[in-house]
Structures are given as structure tokens and as C-alpha cells.
Amino acid sequence: LSPHLINALIATEDERYYNHSGIDFRGLVRAVVNLGKACGASTITQQLAKMMFDHKADNIFERIGQKLQEQIIAVELEKRYTKEEILIMYLNKFDFIYNAVGIKSACNVYFNKEPHELNIEEAAILVGMAKNPSLYNPKRFPENALKRREVVLFQMKKSDFITQLEYDSLRILPIVLDYKVVDHKEGIAPYFRETLRLELQELLKKKDEKGKLIYAKKDGKPYNIYKDGLKIYTTIDYRMQEYAEFAVQEYIGKTLQKQFDKHLKKYRVAKYPYDNKISKAQYEKLLDAMEKGTPRYHILTGQEC
Numbered sequence: 001l002s003p004h005l006i007n008a009l010i011a012t013e014d015e016r017y018y019n020h021s022g023i024d025f026r027g028l029v030r031a032v033v034n035l036g037k038a039c040g041a042s043t044i045t046q047q048l049a050k051m052m053f054d055h056k057a058d059n060i061f062e063r064i065g066q067k068l069q070e071q072i073i074a075v076e077l078e079k080r081y082t083k084e085e086i087l088i089m090y091l092n093k094f095d096f097i098y099n100a101v102g103i104k105s106a107c108n109v110y111f112n113k114e115p116h117e118l119n120i121e122e123a124a125i126l127v128g129m130a131k132n133p134s135l136y137n138p139k140r141f142p143e144n145a146l147k148r149r150e151v152v153l154f155q156m157k158k159s160d161f162i163t164q165l166e167y168d169s170l171r172i173l174p175i176v177l178d179y180k181v182v183d184h185k186e187g188i189a190p191y192f193r194e195t196l197r198l199e200l201q202e203l204l205k206k207k208d209e210k211g212k213l214i215y216a217k218k219d220g221k222p223y224n225i226y227k228d229g230l231k232i233y234t235t236i237d238y239r240m241q242e243y244a245e246f247a248v249q250e251y252i253g254k255t256l257q258k259q260f261d262k263h264l265k266k267y268r269v270a271k272y273p274y275d276n277k278i279s280k281a282q283y284e285k286l287l288d289a290m291e292k293g294t295p296r297y298h299i300l301t302g303q304e305c
Helices: 003-013 025-033 044-051 060-080 083-093 103-111 120-129 142-158 164-170 190-203 238-264 280-292 295-300
Strands: none
Touching (some): 003 044, 044 060, 044 083, 083 103, 120 142, 120 164, 142 164
């Protein structure tokens, strides 16, 4: 991850992140005094714990119960994972919309970059979206995103991650996106992946004799193959698949296509036989050739036994 991304996140969401064990008691007291209006009390770890709940609370009492669970989970997360691992889990759990779930996808979609390549202002944009990804969407609402970016940059200055000079120069820069639509047809083995996706969906629907899901979460709820972080191991060899697809592209593009184009030049209609604008005589000739090439024709004419 880009250090700018980490700095922006900590400065904006949890400035004492490295000084607490999941619960920021100073922030909690301050939030109670201000009735939660001036600042939030949830740490990054608590926010990660909240993301683990599948649904929002239906009422205030249920939310209070969830809040207590979040605190317990946050403490357990701090015991089991490093601070860096928690930050990565948080950023990978977040939905940046436009099918950009997780920080890697977000970097690819909005800036066509890898996470470690982000500069300060780009990191500030993505961290700013954590407050409300729809409202601060830089593609749809650039004005809102610009204002939110300035808030993040100010927090970074306040936490001494950037200087006053950097803040003054960065805050006036326009938002520059290199937006890229997520297309699941890209990448290697798209047909294999689609078949795998369909088989997984069917597999996760299977139930036992008692009507319970065979593969389910601890609470009995079904897995979501897009959001639950499942690791799927397949038989495909990524390296060999890349070589195979490269070989096919090279052969088709440089050899087979040239042969095909040369063959088509023999015909009056350039796209024959893949064009509807062929004459009836050409059509009949094509059908006749196809019929004479079948095994049944060879048997009937005595060419084969």
C-alpha cells in the first residue's frame, strides 16, 4: 500500500490508531461529551468489526447490542492481527462502488494504478470516499469529492503527515481521474472463470437432508462469493495459461488471419461466406460443397464403405 494512503486513513479516521488496542477511550469520552456530533468514537478496528455485520440494526436497542459486539471484536482483532494487517483488511472490505470492492479494485477503477502507486491527492480522494462513497464519488460528484479531499488533506497536515506548503499546493489541484470500467471479461481464462462462478453458486446452494446449507457461515447464512473473501483454489496454472493465450493470439494475429484474408481475396465479395450479400449461385455452390464433404455423401456415392 502507498504510505500516503495509510497516512490519509489514519489522519482522517483514527489519529491515535497506533496508540490504542481497538478502543480509543479518549475519543469515546469526547464523543459522549459532544453527544457524538463533533467527532466519532469508532476506531478503524471498530469500523472493521462493524463491516462484519450483514445487516443494519432495526432499532436503537439492537444497535447498542451491535456496538458492544463491535468493541469485543475490535479487541480480539487487535490481539490476533498486526496494525498493518487490520488496515489492509479495512481497505479491502470497503465498497468504493462501480464494482470496486477493496482498495486494489478502487485504485484500478478510478486511477488505473496499483495501490502502491497512489500519490497524496489520489490517496486523499479514496480515503474521503470512506465517509460516503456515493456522495463523495469523484466521477459523479467531483465538487463534493474535492471538498472532502480538502478535509482529508487538512487532517493530514494537522497530523504532520504533510507540510503546510504541501497542503496549500495540493488543495488547489483539480481531480484527475483515469476511470476504467471493471470488466470481468478481462484477464486470463474468462470462460473458465465464468464456469467456475456458476458452479460455485450452485455448490453454495446445496442443502443436506435436513434442509440446511452444506456450505454456510457459522450463523447459517449463505456465503456471498463477491464479498465474503472466499479463497477459491482451482486446477488452472496461471503461468501456463498466460503462455497458452499468448501463443494463440500470436498465431491467429500474425499467421492464421493473414492466411484467411488471402483466401478471401479469391472471392468477389470480400466478406464471403460471412456476408448476406452473396449471390444465389455462390450460396448453392457453398451448400453443394458442404454436402459432398459429409461422410454420408461419401457412403452413398461409394467413396466409403
